[in-house]
Amino acid sequence: MSAHSSQVARYFFLDLFGSVIRFPFWWYGAGLKRIVLSFYRSLQYRAQGFGLSVWIRNFFVPMYGQHDITGRLISVLMRFVVLVARVFALIVEAAVYALGIIVYVLLPIGSVFLAIVNIAAVGA
Numbered sequence: 001m002s003a004h005s006s007q008v009a010r011y012f013f014l015d016l017f018g019s020v021i022r023f024p025f026w027w028y029g030a031g032l033k034r035i036v037l038s039f040y041r042s043l044q045y046r047a048q049g050f051g052l053s054v055w056i057r058n059f060f061v062p063m064y065g066q067h068d069i070t071g072r073l074i075s076v077l078m079r080f081v082v083l084v085a086r087v088f089a090l091i092v093e094a095a096v097y098a099l100g101i102i103v104y105v106l107l108p109i110g111s112v113f114l115a116i117v118n119i120a121a122v123g124a
Contacts, residue, residue, distance in 0.1 A: 027108055035104050039097040046093055050086045055079060 063075040 024108065028105070032101075032104065035101060039101060043090075043094055043097055047090055050090060052083070052086060052090070055083050055086065059083070 059079050060072075060076060062072050063078065064071070066072070066075070
């Protein structure tokens, strides 16, 4: 019984401390890579959803088949406004994703800092 309990205790402590030591390497290595790739794929999906390539390709094509100068000017103006709005929305989404990556990187550091502050406040 004693041999079994010592194996369980050894496994428990090695697993616990091993996880604590391994955590930062995973968080800033493989975990960060997964987050960045996920955000990159999401941004690609959103860019495809906005159809920017279609809007750019058809920029000078008259809308509703109106080939007079007024129809062409209105078409170009409207497509320009829509294209600028969609590019702006994509930039905002990219900024939100970048903010998410920054939060991901700073989360463990902030957690350790707050834990130290709380421990110091309890001891005082």
